[in-house]
Amino acid sequence: MNQFLAILNEILAASFKGVRGYVKAAIKMSILMFIILCIGLWWIGISWWGVKALGIAIIDIIPVLGSGIIMLPWALVYLLMGQTSLAWQLGLLYIVLVIVRQIADPLITGREIGVRPIYTLLSTIICIVLFGPIGAVLGAIIAVIIKAIFDIKKQYTS
Structure with a gap:
């Protein structure tokens, strides 16, 4: 029983370290x-660009939807107002954000939580399919927990 509690304690400690990452x-x-x-x-020439960038960056933390919640309607409003150039520029900026996020997110997250980027990506995709948007967060957390279990198992079987 004590060994079980020790193993469980190690798994929890490793998982919390991963979540912190x-x-x-x-x-x-x-x-x-x-x-x-x-x-x-x-x-693009948007006024108050720093404040607006900060607001969008904070909203971008929301899994799956992120900055699209603001950027897409913003571009659409400009398009409907007849300011097509500004609408396309905002749309292009959003596309750049999405591409950079798709490339950098698995790399940065994988490095911080100690899981290979491909495993983080696969875990996130599977969790999004299973749980919807909340799966984007659950994917990384589940990858951390699985890694912790395998690491602890490796310690006790060696």
């Missing part, structure tokens, strides 16, 4: 998105 990765991704948004909004 996931939070660090989310903060790093938000900073990256903020920088890209600042540059893009400044380049």
